[in-house]
Amino acid sequence: xxxxxxxxxxxxxxxxxxxxxxxxxxxxxxxxxxxxxxxxxxxxxxxxxxxxxxxxxxxxxxxxxxxxxxxxxxxxxxxxxxxxxxxxxxxxxxxxxxxxxxxxxxxxxxxxxxxxxxxxxxxxxxxxxxxxxxxxxxxxxxxxxxxxxxxxxxxxxxxxxxxxxxxxxxxxxxxxxxxxxxxxxxxxxxxxxxxxxxxxxxxxxxxxxxxxxxxxxxxxxxxxxxxxxxxxxxxxxxxxxxxxxxxxxxxxxxxxxxxxxxxxxxxxxxxxxxxxxxxxxxxxxxxxxxxxxxxxxxxxxxxxxxxxxxxxxxxxxxxxxxxxxxxxxxxxxxx
Amino acid sequence: xxxxxxxxxxxxxxxxxxxxxxxxxxxxxxxxxxxxxxxxxxxxxxxxxxxxxxxxxxxxxxxxxxxxxxxxxxxxxxxxxxxxxxxxxxxxxxxxxxxxxxxxxxxxxxxxxxxxxxxxxxxxxxxxxxxxxxxxxxxxxxxxxxxxxxxxxxxxxxxxxxxxxxxxxxxxxxxxxxxxxxxxxxxxxxxxxxxxxxxxxxxxxxxxxxxxxxxxxxxxxxxxxxxxxxxxxxxxxxxxxxxxxxxxxxxxxxxxxxxxxxxxxxxxxxxxxxxxxxxxxxxxxxxxxxxxxxxxxxxxxxxxxxxxxxxxxxxxxxxxxxxxxxxxxxxxxxxxxxxxxxxxxxxxxxxxxxxxxxxxxxxxxxxxxxxxxxxxxxxxxxxxxxxxxxxxxxxxxxxxxxxxxxxxxxxxxxxxxxxxxxxxxxxxxxxxxxxxxxxxxxxxxxxxxxxxxxxxxxxxxxxxxxxxxxxxxxxxxxxxxxxxxxxxxxxxxxxxxxxx
Numbered sequence: 137x138x139x140x141x142x143x144x145x146x147x148x149x150x151x152x153x154x155x156x157x158x159x160x161x162x163x164x165x166x167x168x169x170x171x172x173x174x175x176x177x178x179x180x181x182x183x184x185x186x187x188x189x190x191x192x193x194x195x196x197x198x199x200x201x202x203x204x205x206x207x208x209x210x211x212x213x214x215x216x217x218x219x220x221x222x223x224x225x226x227x228x229x230x231x232x233x234x235x236x237x238x239x240x241x242x243x244x245x246x247x248x249x250x251x252x253x254x255x256x257x258x259x260x261x262x263x264x265x266x267x268x269x270x271x272x273x274x275x276x277x278x279x280x281x282x283x284x285x286x287x288x289x290x291x292x293x294x295x296x297x298x299x300x301x302x303x304x305x306x307x308x309x310x311x312x313x314x315x316x317x318x319x320x321x322x323x324x325x326x327x328x329x330x331x332x333x334x335x336x337x338x339x340x341x342x343x344x345x346x347x348x349x350x351x352x353x354x355x356x357x358x359x360x361x362x363x364x365x366x367x368x369x370x371x372x373x374x375x376x377x378x379x380x381x382x383x384x385x386x387x388x389x390x391x392x393x394x395x396x397x398x399x400x401x402x403x404x405x406x407x408x409x410x411x412x413x414x415x416x417x418x419x420x421x422x423x424x425x426x427x428x429x430x431x432x433x434x435x436x437x438x439x440x441x442x443x444x445x446x447x448x449x450x451x452x453x454x455x456x457x458x459x460x461x462x463x464x465x466x467x468x469x470x471x
Numbered sequence: 472x473x474x475x476x477x478x479x480x481x482x483x484x485x486x487x488x489x490x491x492x493x494x495x496x497x498x499x500x501x502x503x504x505x506x507x508x509x510x511x512x513x514x515x516x517x518x519x520x521x522x523x524x525x526x527x528x529x530x531x532x533x534x535x536x537x538x539x540x541x542x543x544x545x546x547x548x549x550x551x552x553x554x555x556x557x558x559x560x561x562x563x564x565x566x567x568x569x570x571x572x573x574x575x576x577x578x579x580x581x582x583x584x585x586x587x588x589x590x591x592x593x594x595x596x597x598x599x600x601x602x603x604x605x606x607x608x609x610x611x612x613x614x615x616x617x618x619x620x621x622x623x624x625x626x627x628x629x630x631x632x633x634x635x636x637x638x639x640x641x642x643x644x645x646x647x648x649x650x651x652x653x654x655x656x657x658x659x660x661x662x663x664x665x666x667x668x669x670x671x672x673x674x675x676x677x678x679x680x681x682x683x684x685x686x687x688x689x690x691x692x693x694x695x696x697x698x699x700x701x702x703x704x705x706x707x708x709x710x711x712x713x714x715x716x717x718x719x720x721x722x723x724x725x726x727x728x729x730x731x732x733x734x735x736x737x738x739x740x741x742x743x744x745x746x747x748x749x750x751x752x753x754x755x756x757x758x759x760x761x762x763x764x765x766x767x768x769x770x771x772x773x774x775x776x777x778x779x780x781x782x783x784x785x786x787x788x789x790x791x792x793x794x795x796x797x798x799x800x801x802x803x804x805x806x807x808x809x810x811x812x813x814x815x816x817x818x819x820x821x822x823x824x825x826x827x828x829x830x831x832x833x834x835x836x837x838x839x840x841x842x843x844x845x846x847x848x849x850x851x852x853x854x855x856x857x858x859x860x861x862x863x864x865x866x867x868x869x870x871x872x873x874x875x876x877x878x879x880x881x882x883x884x885x886x887x888x889x890x891x892x893x894x895x896x897x898x899x900x901x902x903x904x905x906x907x908x909x910x911x912x913x914x915x916x917x918x919x920x921x922x923x924x925x926x927x928x929x930x931x932x933x934x935x936x937x938x939x940x941x942x943x944x945x946x947x948x949x950x951x952x953x954x955x956x957x958x959x960x961x962x963x964x965x966x967x968x969x970x971x
Contacts, residue, residue, distance in 0.1 A: 185513075185517035185803050185806060191809065191810065214880065215879075216673075216879045217670065217672065217673050218669045218672035219655070219672065221669045222669060222670065222672075222879070225669060250660050251662075253669070296930050299927065305655065306660045308660070331615075331658065331928065333924065334920075335740040336740060336795055336796050336802065337615075337618070337739050337740055340610070340611045340739055341614055341615060341924075344611045344612055344614050346614030346615055347928060359794050360816065360817065362818055436812055469660065
């Protein structure tokens with residue numbers, strides 16, 4: 137608790153002395169040997185407060201501090217803008233700094249593939265993946281569609297009749313998770329009508345019938361499903377999820393569509409982070425992932441456990457990127 | 472549980488020692504943050520999220536809500552005194568508040584703002600309490616076509632925001648439209664006018680424009696007008712007292728705009744800023760003496776102030792009853808809810824009645840605290856005007872810079888603040904009005920997106936705007952509001968000609 141209060145004091149004073157700039161002198165850890173952080177670790181959330189990246193970064197920093205898995209203080213700072221690009225450029229400038237890292241998820245792939253960021257995941261040092269989240273496709277409760285196949289059959293007959301809405305821009309997560317599953321079901325991916333609403337009106341537009349399908353994260357649907365406003369036709373997870381409402385959501389795979397999409401969330405360091413530092417953090421993240429305290433956090437937000445170490449993470453990202461790039465090219469969005 | 476019983480539960484939370492304490496902390500922090508130009512409720516709530524870790528959710532959220540409406544309450548102070556909007560919802564307040572303060576009636580302007588805020592806040596809490604469940608259906612009744620029509624209605628007001636040349640007002644508005652297109656286009660992901668600069672990908676935050684065009688431009692004007700540098704002390708404050716006549720004059724706008732503001736607050740995406748502008752224009756349109764607006768009209772302060780505070784409570788309707796954040800600030804609030812383990816949404820009222828009703832009940836209390844806190848402070852606040860000019864100017868610039876930096880912690884935005892300051896200064900020199908620019912910037916983005924979403928949904932058919940009654944009626948109202956004044960003017964001219 138004390139540490140988080142202290143961290144927030146830093147944020148406050150950072151705000152007050154806004155003009156002074158920051159002087160982060162990168163101190164390099166031990167060469168080759170073992171590494172121990174020797175100063176406050178800066179955790180960058182490349183987005184504003186309150187969103188998914190920010191929450192993940194803050195919860196991770198809090199649990200690291202409370203459990204004492206990492207003794208050194210961790211401060212979360214927000215670098216908002218360009219869908220993450222500003223924060224990535226910021227971390228990219230800290231080459232080799234072993235006291236700096238950032239939280240990331242698939243937009244780290246989508247945004248550069250859409251030509252909106254100079255830097256992509258391959259420009260950074262993957263440390264560890266921590267959690268998995270999945271996409272959900274929802275329609276209004278009174279919709280004629282009962283499962284994904286109903287929806288996709290209609291889209292095969294008359295693609296103009298169905299509009300999909302999501303929060304992210306075309307070519308990014310909400311759009312591409314739908315395209316990926318729909319394509320696997322035999323829908324022509326170039327014919328999918330997608331609109332983006334970044335002002336918080338996406339759910340509204342589904343509820344009032346302006347659009348047909350809401351492509352979003354599983355977590356965003358739970359309350360509305362419990363209240364009987366919408367129904368989830370399918371989720372992008374490989375297997376049924378656990379949890380009160382979650383376990384009722386059928387996966388696309390169960391419905392005979394052999395495709396899935398995982399919204400991974402993990403941590404990356406600046407380019408050329410020292411191997412000793414990577415080894416150190418990787419082990420600490422594993423310890424965190426296995427702790428009871430972090431299990432509580434996962435439960436609170438409905439996240440799934442998905443630990444990957446640095447090496448596994450790199451391989452996973454390579455495969456993902458290839459698939460997404462092919463798909464983007466096919467619908468004419470790739471750069 | 473019916474509303475009355477719910478409210479009793481709520482007051483049990485709000486009137487406990489803990490409840491009172493946290494409401495008080497919330498509104499004090501909120502007012503202070505709101506008063507500083509540029510620092511708004513978003514940064515305040517964001518800072519408080521880590522502080523509330525491990526707290527009991529009800530008092531924590533009561534405090535956060537207090538910060539939010541406290542900031543809107545206090546935001547008018549710097550708009551009135553310095554022409555530097557405290558938060559984006561109080562830009563419209565500066566149109567008449569600043570001229571009134573310059574006329575030596577700063578105290579009166581602040582008192583009007585405080586009372587209008589109090590009434591707006593209180594009326595809207597009553598509405599929130601009575602109508603929250605029912606209104607959630609209104610909040611979702613607006614699809615993209617209706618949003619387009621609503622924004623269009625707001626835009627028809629550009630002509631009434633202009634002093635003097637309508638052509639210059641239109642030019643300013645077009646410039647506002649052009650600036651809002653900068654950034655990544657949400658519908659296609661294409662970059663527009665970014666020159667590949669990553670700092671421009673998200674476009675400009677509204678506050679950069681508002682502080683540039685108003686605060687920085689004003690400072691430049693102050694530096695130029697070296698004369699009249701010293702008003703005497705009593706001239707600066709003026710009397711705090713509002714005459715019966717004043718109260719009577721503001722009663723109409725305050726009552727009407729409390730309702731208008733609340734309804735606009737309920738719509739996701741509209742929010743306090745748009746509400747304050749629409750209310751200001753609304754009152755100017757129906758006023759018998761519209762020429763007084765912009766020169767220190769009582770109505771011109773009362774309307775946006777009651778409206779923006781009412782919209783703040785209105786914004787809690789979609790947040791609490793649907794779990795939909797309607798604005799940047801409520802999005803951060805939603806984050807705060809989740810961090811505390813509370814999921815706002817259709818089931819909040821039955822699952823966690825102490826939180827749902829506790830927040831509502833605390834808002835009654837909070838508004839009373841705000842009035843009690845703010846009224847006696849007015850003479851001290853107005854002393855700001857007695858600060859020597861050079862110091863005052865530096866303070867305004869410093870706070871504007873801090874405010875802009877705190878939005879995104881990006882130095883690039885500071886340069887942009889200066890660019891818009893220079894633009895605002897040039898506009899003042901060549902008498903181009905800034906309000907149409909601001910209005911076009913606020914409404915333009917949403918209007919364009921709503922239009923294009925509608926076009927995609929309808930496969931390119933314009934009939935989507937007239938097929939359903941809601942957008943159709945909004946478009947008809949906008950048409951009438953354009954045609955009727957022109958017709959009246961034409962008839963007036965003809966009558967005058969006949970008499971001659």
